[in-house]
Amino acid sequence: MSRWLVLGGTHFLSREVAAAAVARGHEVVCAARGKSGPVPDGARLVKVDRDEDGGLAPLRGERFDAVVDTAIISYRWVREALAEFGDTAGHWTFVSTMNVYADLSRRGEGVDTPLLEPRYTDPDGPEDFGAYGPIKVASEGAVGEAVGDRALVVRPGLVAGPGDPYDRFGYWPARFARGGRVLVPDALDQPFQMIDVRDLAEWIVASGERGLTGTFDASGPRMTLGTVLEEVAVAVGALDLELVAASPGELGEAEVMPWQGPRSLPLWLPESHHGVVDRDTGPALAAGLRVRPVAETALACLEYERELGTERERQAGLAADEEAALLEKLRFADGNRG
Ligand SMILES: NC(=O)c1ccc[n+]([C@@H]2O[C@H](COP(=O)([O-])OP(=O)(O)OC[C@H]3O[C@@H](n4cnc5c(N)ncnc54)[C@H](OP(=O)(O)O)[C@@H]3O)[C@@H](O)[C@H]2O)c1
CATH class of the missing domain: 3.40.50.720 (NAD(P)-binding Rossmann-like Domain)
Structure with a gap:
């Protein structure tokens, strides 16, 4: 001790x-x-x-x-x-x-x-x-x-998990669990990395115990936004999901922000910032950082979201009525979207 x-x-x-x-x-x-x-x-x-x-x-x-x-x-x-x-x-x-x-x-x-x-x-x-x-x-x-x-x-980079004060990652499990037509950015091949707060904490303590020194980019393996969203959707068991992709141009016109904040699609990032979701985290992983499956983080976040109340005013993401209005607008802009 x-x-x-x-x-x-x-x-x-x-x-x-x-x-x-x-x-x-x-x-x-x-x-x-x-x-x-x-x-x-x-x-x-x-x-x-x-x-x-x-x-x-x-x-x-x-x-x-x-x-x-x-x-x-x-x-x-x-x-x-x-x-x-x-x-x-x-x-x-x-x-x-x-x-x-x-x-x-x-x-x-x-x-x-x-x-x-x-x-x-x-x-x-x-x-x-x-x-x-x-x-x-x-x-x-x-x-x-x-x-x-x-x-x-x-x-x-992005830290996710229960207790997150920024509401970013949690938007997606909460939104997918509600089902139906979901507005997503047409950027699913975007690079993406994240770390569960509990994995980061465990590694910090284990590293302190063994006296690890140096500087590390501490995040999980490199993925894409599309893979992550798919893993979240599967984890929360969303059955009647229909993803409706809007281009960055359309989202910009509609004043939907990337990454975080009110009226945003969280985790989506412009290319100017892809370096915060695509770093070489190999050294941290080699130094003992263990990363749980995205599904586990998604389920823990969904539970946390439900504790907070999924209808609350969010720090990040779209309110249900904002998203519905945007989907309606896209429907008229492009018949293919339904
Ligand atoms: N979230 C992400 O995605 C992300 C990404 C990259 C890096 N990071 C880094 O990760 C860290 C997150 O730290 P965190 O989750 O512990 O949150 P934090 O917001 O850095 O820390 C909040 C803590 O500071 C205490 N505090 C606030 N004001 C204080 C004051 N005047 N005097 C003494 N204590 C005070 C708070 O306790 P009381 O209010 O009870 O005093 C609370 O325990 C930060 O270093 C952040 O830069 C986060």
Whole structure:
């Protein structure tokens, strides 16, 4: 048993990391405000607010065998955590993102490709999403400087699974389970990669235990969007499904967004971003990352979607009436579509 500090632990990935560490027999301290939810059973919450100067003071002087930081978009948070625990931590995992790469259109590449310029100032608000990649680059640099000899830097692409706050992957199991005519992007040969949050968490903890260091693109094997959607459809047992494909041009005209957000078709990406769903994840897979079948993720997401209520206002995807109106419009635009 060793002593783990999970910065976060009340939400999605960091919570799954804490749960995996507890399940593997470790003593787990989660440091968060406690606003996003409870920590997993068996972990201890120490309330901290990283937005405040010296916000980690409640843990000052404590020593940990392993620290996991998922700081999403704050260089200051990362620096302060390193200052508090970097000297004494046995191992350090920083969760970064594939959005660090300078050219997101380049496919099949590994971690040694050019990165964005770092940004050292934190954004004023959540709308400054352009800061995400540059702040992660700066944060990775700070981790490298302070604890580079003990650091694992994990760059996930799309993370899916129960607890996902972005509603992206879950749109498809929920939508297919409803059946009928389903609007899909006419881009089913698009490359696609994903990782189940539980697989990523398990790998992070197993890697910390054995002291794995280095930087990894952490996602599953390369697939296509079409294969993934088919696996989801089969998993949820959608019997009366009819896929209606709309071209990217038609979707653009109808103001349907790719990837995420309201009025979107999640997981669909323009070519300019195919590099975040088509990276060489061989090194992570060779370093022990185990990836469950898409069907398992789909069923877990469907259960989670039903808990949340499939009629809710979504973070990503089309509302039922939006989709029906779009299908109707396509019907008149092209008699072949029914
Ligand atoms: N989702 C994806 O597809 C995707 C893709 C690539 C990379 N990633 C990376 O994966 C990671 C996801 O991490 P996550 O799921 O744990 O979510 P997260 O949104 O990074 O973390 C949320 C955690 O931070 C805590 N927190 C928020 N404000 C705080 C504050 N002021 N002081 C202290 N704690 C605070 C929250 O707890 P309280 O609210 O309780 O304080 C919660 O436990 C991120 O690093 C992200 O960049 C995600």
